[in-house]
Amino acid sequence: MPVSIVLFEDNDRLRESLAYLLNSDPNYTVKGDFDNCNQAAEIVEQLTPDVVLMDIDMPGKTGISGVAMVKQTRPETAVIMYTVFEDDERLFQCLCAGANGYLLKKTPPARLFDAIREVLEGGAPMSPIIARKVLNSFQHKPDNQYNLTSRETEVLQLLIKGNSIKIIADELNMAFDTVRSHLKKIYLKLHVNCGKEAIAKALKEKLL
Amino acid sequence: MPVSIVLFEDNDRLRESLAYLLNSDPNYTVKGDFDNCNQAAEIVEQLTPDVVLMDIDMPGKTGISGVAMVKQTRPETAVIMYTVFEDDERLFQCLCAGANGYLLKKTPPARLFDAIREVLEGGAPMSPIIARKVLNSFQHKPDNQYNLTSRETEVLQLLIKGNSIKIIADELNMAFDTVRSHLKKIYLKLHVNCGKEAIAKALKEKLL
DNA sequence: TTAAATATCACTCAAAAGAGTGATAGGCCA
DNA sequence: TGGCCTATCACTCTTTTGAGTGATATTTAA
Numbered sequence: 001m002p003v004s005i006v007l008f009e010d011n012d013r014l015r016e017s018l019a020y021l022l023n024s025d026p027n028y029t030v031k032g033d034f035d036n037c038n039q040a041a042e043i044v045e046q047l048t049p050d051v052v053l054m055d056i057d058m059p060g061k062t063g064i065s066g067v068a069m070v071k072q073t074r075p076e077t078a079v080i081m082y083t084v085f086e087d088d089e090r091l092f093q094c095l096c097a098g099a100n101g102y103l104l105k106k107t108p109p110a111r112l113f114d115a116i117r118e119v120l121e122g123g124a125p126m127s128p129i130i131a132r133k134v135l136n137s138f139q140h141k142p143d144n145q146y147n148l149t150s151r152e153t154e155v156l157q158l159l160i161k162g163n164s165i166k167i168i169a170d171e172l173n174m175a176f177d178t179v180r181s182h183l184k185k186i187y188l189k190l191h192v193n194c195g196k197e198a199i200a201k202a203l204k205e206k207l208l
Numbered sequence: 209m210p211v212s213i214v215l216f217e218d219n220d221r222l223r224e225s226l227a228y229l230l231n232s233d234p235n236y237t238v239k240g241d242f243d244n245c246n247q248a249a250e251i252v253e254q255l256t257p258d259v260v261l262m263d264i265d266m267p268g269k270t271g272i273s274g275v276a277m278v279k280q281t282r283p284e285t286a287v288i289m290y291t292v293f294e295d296d297e298r299l300f301q302c303l304c305a306g307a308n309g310y311l312l313k314k315t316p317p318a319r320l321f322d323a324i325r326e327v328l329e330g331g332a333p334m335s336p337i338i339a340r341k342v343l344n345s346f347q348h349k350p351d352n353q354y355n356l357t358s359r360e361t362e363v364l365q366l367l368i369k370g371n372s373i374k375i376i377a378d379e380l381n382m383a384f385d386t387v388r389s390h391l392k393k394i395y396l397k398l399h400v401n402c403g404k405e406a407i408a409k410a411l412k413e414k415l416l
Numbered sequence: 417t418t419a420a421a422t423a424t425c426a427c428t429c430a431a432a433a434g435a436g437t438g439a440t441a442g443g444c445c446a
Numbered sequence: 447t448g449g450c451c452t453a454t455c456a457c458t459c460t461t462t463t464g465a466g467t468g469a470t471a472t473t474t475a476a
Contacts, residue, residue, distance in 0.1 A: 095346040123336025124343045131332035134342060138303040151423065162405030164462070175425050182423085184464080194432090194464070197370030199404055203411040359453065372432070383455050388433080390453085395434090402434070402462090 002026060003116060006049040007033035008040065008066055009082070010058040018053065021109055028116070035059070037066030041073040049077060051116050054099075056083040056090060064093050071098035078119040082107075086129055088205050092137070101125040140206065146189045155182045160199045210234060211324060214257040215241035216248065216274055217290070218266040222313075226261065229317055236324070243267070245274030249281040257285060259324050262307075264291040264298060272301050279306035286327040294337055300345070309333040348414055354397045363390045368407045 005022055007030060009015040019030040031047045038060045044052065052070055056063035067079045080101035081094050094102060101119050103111070104127040115125035126134065148156065158168045169179045183195065192198045213230055215238060217223040227238040239255045246268045252260065260278055264271035275287045288309035289302050302310060309327050311319070312335040323333035334342065356364065366376045377387045391403065400406045 092346065095343055096348070098347055100340075100343065118336060121336045122340050124334070124339035126332075126339070128326060128329045128331025131334070131339075132308075132330050135303055135308065135332045138300065139306055140304070149422065159404070160408055162400065162402065162408050164402075166462085174423085177426055178424050180463080181425075184466095185422095187464085192370065194370065194372075196367070196403055196407055199407045200368050200370045200411065203408065357452065374432085382453085385456055386454050389455075392434080393452095 002029040003051060003120065004029055004031045004047070004049045005051045005053065005116070006031055006043060006047055007053050008035075008037040008058065008063065009033070009053070009055040010035045011055075018109075018112075021112070025113065028113070037061050037063060037069070040066045041069040044070050044074045044077050048074070051119060052077055052079045053082045053112075054079055056081060056085055056094070064090065064097055067094055067099045068097040080115060080119055080125060086127075086133075088133060088137075091130060091133060095134070102130045103127050104130065137206065148186065148189060152182050152186050152189070155179060156186055156198065156202055159183070159186075159195055160202050162199075210237040211259060211328065212237055212239045212255070212257045213259045213261065213324070214239055214251060214255055215261050216243075216245040216266065216271065217241070217261070217263040218243045219263075226317075226320075230320070233321065236321070245269050245271060245277070248274045249277040252278050252282045252285050256282070259327060260285055260287045261290045261320075262287055264289065264293055264302070272298065272305055275302055275307045276305040288323060288327055288333060294335075294341075296341060296345075299338060299341060303342070310338045311335050312338065356394065356397060360390050360394050360397070363387060364394055364406065364410055367391070367394075367403055368410050370407075 005028060007015055007018055009018065012035065015033050015035065019033050022028045022030050031049050032043060034043065036058050037054065040061070052067075054063040054066050054070075058066075061069075063081060063083065067081065070077050070079055075098070078100045079098065080103060081099050082103050082105060083090075084105045085091070086104055091102060101115055101124050103115055103125060107115075107127055118125040144153075154172060155168060158171055163171070165176060165179045165183070169176045172179070183198075187193065187195075187198060190198055190201050192201055213236060215223055215226055217226065220243065223241050223243065227241050230236045230238050239257050240251060242251065244266045245262065248269070260275075262271045262274050262278075266274075269277075271289060271291065275289065278285050278287055283306075286308045287306065288311060289307050290311050290313060291298075292313045293299070294312055299310060309323055309332050311323055311333060315323075315335055326333040352361070362380060363376060366379055371379070373384060373387045373391070377384045380387070391406075395401065395403075395406060398406055398409050400409055
């Protein structure tokens with residue numbers, strides 16, 4: 001019996017190409033393909049696929065909600081995300097929602113067959129960059145992808161402990177305005193607008 | 209130039225088989241093989257391998273200490289664990305110590321070549337069961353040990369995204385002062401004094 | 417040896433946030 | 447029925463923070 005698959009992907013051409021590709025192998029059969037995942041729960045309940053391929057950016061509900069819905073209504077369904085996004089935010093949201101795999105769209109199509117086989121064996125197919133991000137998330141060591149200077153790092157470390165500018169200045173023996181000066185640069189480098197966003201970003205991405 | 213590899217594995221026959229296997233491919237060369245990792249730091253410093261294959265159960269220091277030492281002295285070294293153990297305890301200790309991959313010994317030897325290629329591409333080769341365990345570790349549910357009400361939770365969720373009070377009020381269709389009212393209660397319940405501390409605590413303790 | 421980056425501090429102005437106080441209304445439950 | 451909790455909103459006052467601008471000394475790198 002071939003592996004049954006359902007696709008959620010809003011790009012019509014891509015979705016049809018994928019369906020054609022998968023159907024061309026007798027071991028796989030696409031039971032349904034949809035350009036949104038608003039009815040994902042009902043669909044997996046009806047079609048009972050072995051594997052779901054899920055885009056993230058779709059009209060209506062995002063694939064992040066999509067994987068959550070699928071996993072809630074039919075947990076035994078293997079869900080592989082298939083997306084262009086490789087930011088930490090969406091990646092970990094998908095994983096927390098129960099995704100079983102995460103492939104970037106730049107993945108060569110042939111790899112898709114491997115991934116589906118792998119996920120059915122209980123594995124977790126991931127693109128290399130994604131796998132690396134996942135492993136890095138276990139290390140509590142900083143990455144400094146934003147090129148913070150050592151002084152800026154010190155300031156940010158104190159900030160994410162919830163300290164006020166006044167306290168930080170005292171702690172690092174510098175003037176109030178110097179701390180603010182550093183903070184401005186930090187916000188620039190992190191692309192945020194205020195301390196709260198900086199804390200959120202630093203902690204979410206384990207910068208320190 | 210072939211990929212240079214160092215092996216740490218106390219089973220002599222297995223270690224020699226691995227070395228023979230890897231050396232049989234001109235693209236790979238085993239620069240050294242050792243039955244313990246007590247001198248792992250000095251060894252990688254001397255031999256500067258691209259990849260280290262590391263057993264866990266060895267006389268003297270464990271492979272867990274081993275990967276930590278290697279990563280500390282030469283972080284650019286890719287370390288792949290190669291072990292029979294598949295318990296969560298050792299697995300996550302290795303990941304936290306900085307392992308770049310985790311293969312079970314039941315892995316077919318041919319897969320080793322894939323794994324080495326994968327780790328050099330920035331990926332994280334893992335046996336399917338291991339990958340599954342890693343992904344499962346992300347499915348944490350919120351705890352709500354501080355007895356936040358549903359409304360307070362909504363406010364906190366928006367706060368930790370870095371939103372201002374004004375934005376939160378708008379988002380939840382409530383008055384500016386109502387949001388502040390909720391925030392005051394949230395700060396009380398979390399035992400913090402300001403929004404920055406609340407964000408830090410909520411994210412560190414994965415409250416939401 | 418110049419130019420760039422870094423670290424330092426100062427001043428102003430406006431916006432945001434925290435502290436304190438109090439009020440109203442609906443739901444729940446004993 | 448009368449508390450208790452939750453959610454809602456309002457007002458004041460003070461502190462904190464962000465944005466803008468600019469200056470100076472030191473270090474680093476081209």
